[in-house]
Amino acid sequence: MKDIIKNINKLFDHRIRLGIMSALMVNDTLDFNTLKELLDVTDGNLASHIKALEKSDYIKIRKSFIGKKTNTKYNATHLGTLEFKKHLTALERIINNKL
Amino acid sequence: MSEKDYLKDISEIKDIMNRSTRFISLSGLSGILAGTYALIGAYIAYMLLGDANYNFDYSTEILKTNYTTLSSLKNSLIGVALIVAFLSVISAYFLTKQKAKKNNENIWTPASRQLISSFAIPMITGGVFIFLLIQKGIYGIAAPAALIFYGLALINASKYTLSQVRFLGVLEILLGLLALVFFGNGLLFWILGFGILHIIYGALMYFKMERN
Numbered sequence: 050m051k052d053i054i055k056n057i058n059k060l061f062d063h064r065i066r067l068g069i070m071s072a073l074m075v076n077d078t079l080d081f082n083t084l085k086e087l088l089d090v091t092d093g094n095l096a097s098h099i100k101a102l103e104k105s106d107y108i109k110i111r112k113s114f115i116g117k118k119t120n121t122k123y124n125a126t127h128l129g130t131l132e133f134k135k136h137l138t139a140l141e142r143i144i145n146n147k148l
Numbered sequence: 149m150s151e152k153d154y155l156k157d158i159s160e161i162k163d164i165m166n167r168s169t170r171f172i173s174l175s176g177l178s179g180i181l182a183g184t185y186a187l188i189g190a191y192i193a194y195m196l197l198g199d200a201n202y203n204f205d206y207s208t209e210i211l212k213t214n215y216t217t218l219s220s221l222k223n224s225l226i227g228v229a230l231i232v233a234f235l236s237v238i239s240a241y242f243l244t245k246q247k248a249k250k251n252n253e254n255i256w257t258p259a260s261r262q263l264i265s266s267f268a269i270p271m272i273t274g275g276v277f278i279f280l281l282i283q284k285g286i287y288g289i290a291a292p293a294a295l296i297f298y299g300l301a302l303i304n305a306s307k308y309t310l311s312q313v314r315f316l317g318v319l320e321i322l323l324g325l326l327a328l329v330f331f332g333n334g335l336l337f338w339i340l341g342f343g344i345l346h347i348i349y350g351a352l353m354y355f356k357m358e359r360n
Contacts, residue, residue: 067157071164076258079168086254087168137161140154 056139058132060105065090065098070133073108073125080122099123107132171260171309173253175243176357179350182236186342189232190335196224197335222282229294232342259308267305270297291334295324295341316349 061067068088072079079087085095102108107129111122125133166172248255274297278290302317320341327337 064160067161068164071161072168075165075169079258083168083258086257087164137158140158143154144158 056135057143058136058139060101060107061133061136063098065094066102069095069098069102069123070107070125070129073123074130074133078111078122078124080120084123102129105129167253167259168257169259169262169308171253171257171263173244173248173251173255174309174313174353175240175247176350176353176355178236178240178243179346179353181239181243181350183343183346183348183350185232185235185239186346187339187344189228190339190343192228193225193335193338196221196228222287226282263305263308266308267301270301270304273297274301288331288334289328291338292324292327295320295327295337298341299324310353312349312353316345319345 061070065088069084072084072087081095081099084099085092088095099108099110103110106126108123109126111124113120113122245255254260274293277297278293281287281290281293299317299320299322302313302320304317306312306314306317323337323341323345327334327341330337
């Protein structure tokens, strides 16, 4: 049991960070506003969770310009994808063990 | 965290993955309306063709009346088809917008953009293809081609919306191919594919998901 818990990623133990990663697993890139709508969170809240994921190199930020406006897009890194899969497997195991 | 929370996490992951890749607010009602427009359009086309047949000499297979009648018939039929398509798109837009509002879903999302472009590419290709056929005087395969391209567009778009759309697409392609087998019954297959199938599909979707 301890083994399984070890694979639970603390960083994903939060609704918004889990949501950001889930969305980026199935979309190549997403911009800030789309994530905001999808997860129904405030700007500041989303920004801080994005920062946390970026700091761990789980997601990458790409800035570009549309005219004069900045357009910020996010995508999951290879590491982020791997960690997320590990986390999912751990969740699955815990549930299967207890049911 | 308890196991109940882990279960909740899993369902949340699934929900977000679905919502971020599929636009599910397509209205079933708009399918019913599109089918109805297609039936009315087919009726008008039938009347127009009936008038033309009256002037058609089967022994020589030549229209007794002059060339302008044929060309104006052609234009009226294209006009009817375009009006049906236009009304269907407009109804679909407004009903979908309304449903999205009710579902608290934004109408302009990456998923809906993908949905539109994956539908539009086969559809516009088909439209141009049929237009060019008609320009070259090949009318017989216009209706089968319209059904086949429409079916391909639906299958292509179904990845980004309700998965049942894929099934509708398969049926449209089958009807398109059958329309070629039973060549010369284009209008009948048009009625089945664009009229009846849309009404049945729209009604099923409506009663399944929107009635409440």
